[in-house]
Amino acid sequence: xxxxxxxxxxxxxxxxxxxxxxxxxxxxxxxxxxxxxxxxxxxxxxxxxxxxxxxxxxxxxxxxxxxxxxxxxxxxxxxxxxxxxxxxxxxxxxxxxxxxxxxxxxxxxxxxxxxxxxxxxxxxxxxxxxxxxxxx
Amino acid sequence: xxxxxxxxxxxxxxxxxxxxxxxxxxxxxxxxxxxxxxxxxxxxxxxxxxxxxxxxxxxxxxxxxxxxxxxxxxxxxxxxxxxxxxxxxxxxxxxxxxxxxxxxxxxxxxxxxxxxxxxxxxxxxxxxxxxxxxxx
DNA sequence: CAACTCGCTAGACGGTGTCCAGATCGCGAC
DNA sequence: GTCGCGATCTGGACACCGTCTAGCGAGTTG
Numbered sequence: 157x158x159x160x161x162x163x164x165x166x167x168x169x170x171x172x173x174x175x176x177x178x179x180x181x182x183x184x185x186x187x188x189x190x191x192x193x194x195x196x197x198x199x200x201x202x203x204x205x206x207x208x209x210x211x212x213x214x215x216x217x218x219x220x221x222x223x224x225x226x227x228x229x230x231x232x233x234x235x236x237x238x239x240x241x242x243x244x245x246x247x248x249x250x251x252x253x254x255x256x257x258x259x260x261x262x263x264x265x266x267x268x269x270x271x272x273x274x275x276x277x278x279x280x281x282x283x284x285x286x287x288x289x290x291x292x
Numbered sequence: 293x294x295x296x297x298x299x300x301x302x303x304x305x306x307x308x309x310x311x312x313x314x315x316x317x318x319x320x321x322x323x324x325x326x327x328x329x330x331x332x333x334x335x336x337x338x339x340x341x342x343x344x345x346x347x348x349x350x351x352x353x354x355x356x357x358x359x360x361x362x363x364x365x366x367x368x369x370x371x372x373x374x375x376x377x378x379x380x381x382x383x384x385x386x387x388x389x390x391x392x393x394x395x396x397x398x399x400x401x402x403x404x405x406x407x408x409x410x411x412x413x414x415x416x417x418x419x420x421x422x423x424x425x426x427x428x
Numbered sequence: 429c430a431a432c433t434c435g436c437t438a439g440a441c442g443g444t445g446t447c448c449a450g451a452t453c454g455c456g457a458c
Numbered sequence: 459g460t461c462g463c464g465a466t467c468t469g470g471a472c473a474c475c476g477t478c479t480a481g482c483g484a485g486t487t488g
Contacts, residue, residue, distance in 0.1 A: 172453085172466065192444075206468045211445065227366045231476095232444060245408050260405060263415055264398040272381050272390075274419040279399055281413040308435060327476075342437045347476065367445095368475065 167220040177202040178213045183222065183237045188253040190232040228253060228280060243279040254285065303356040313338040314349045319358065319373045324389040326368040364389060364416060379415040390421065 160179040164171040181197050182189065189197065195210040214235055217223040224236045228246055234253065243256035261279050296315035300307040317333050318325065325333065331346040350371055353359040360372045364382055370389065379392035397415050 170454095170465075174467070190444090204468090208446080208469075209467055212467085225366070227363055230361070230363045230369055233366055245405075245410075248411065254408075256405065261402050262400040264400060266397050266415070266417070269381075269392065269396060269417075271422050272417065272419055273422050274381075274417050275384065276419070277415055277417040279402070279413055280416050281402070281405075281408065281410050283411040284409045286407050286409050306435080310436070328474090340437090344438080344477085345436055348436090351476095 163222070167222055169216065169220055169222075174202065174205050174209050175213050175216075177205060178210060179217070179222075182214070182217070182235060185237065186255070188226070188234040188236055190229075190234050192232070194235065226253070241276075241278070243281065245281045245283070245285075247285045248282050249284055252285070256281070299358070303358055305352065305356055305358075310338065310341050310345050311349050311352075313341060314346060315353070315358075318350070318353070318371060321373065322391070324362070324370040324372055326365075326370050328368070330371065362389070377414070379417065381417040381419070381421075383421045384418050385420055388421070392417070 160176050160183060161171045163183065164175060164179060169175060177198050178194065181201075182194055185197075187193075191211055191214055192207075194214060195205070195207055198205055198210060214223065214225075218225050218235070221239065222237070224239060225233050226236055226244065227233055228244060229251055236253075236255075238255055241258045243258065243261055245254040245256050246252075247254070256279070263277065263279060266274065266277060296312050296319060297307045299319065300311060300315060305311060313334050314330065316337075318330055321333075323329075327347055327350055328343075330350060331341070331343055334341055334346060350359065350361075354361050354371070357375065358373070360375060361369050362372055362380070363369055364380055365387055372389075372391075374391055377394045379394065379397055381390040381392050382388075383390070392415070399413065399415060402410065402413060
């Protein structure tokens, strides 16, 4: 993992202790955490951090292009540090979200859609992860 | 969608006055309303309906296959009476959601994904609607 | 009529996300 | 060092979304 401090500075963010603590966790996680989960994970290492700071920090990271905010689950927004284009699979049983590499699925004819200026798109899949239990 | 009463009955739902009032609006709308918007729309015609009833009714409709619940916007779940497969375009300025016909866009190789049992999928696009001189 | 079922109502409740006033921190100037 | 100031953090209040529950009323059955 790269030094969180320099990553923040490269994006024009003052690297305070709280921001670095949030970055250390959220920039390398794969678990697509909600804001409150981020709070809990960070509190384990920095117990004095407040909820409002975590929310503010996450919004700042999204604004500065360090994170994506995803509205896939019904209950809450989750965060994804993978900024390269990719798709998402949502496990309907557990709610777990998995990244699907961009080149595993192709989307065709999307350029020919009239009347829409498309800035971004992705395929959202829902179903059940196979082998999630029996295979380690 | 003229006779809401028969539609409800065909899906095994007792057609109470409140349920018919909700159905009359939500089964023919294109505006992808949130639950609270449904409440306001229906209240305009049936002022005595309660919020809990609208929420219960919407969930019942989803359960019985009359509606889809979509988690596309960041703030709340919205409902869509179009049950045929289709894609969605989200206007980043207004938050408006537009349906995109299934055959306008093709998704390839999705069947060959290993490790996932895919029950459903769609393409979610974000951008700006062209030629829409909005500001409702 | 009583007892039962079903749907509706109003309000309480828990969770998520934002906002605000005040405290604190970091840092340059003196 | 310490003064001052803007940036940051804190804890709590707040608003909103969605669910739950107790109670009420209408219809049905015996």
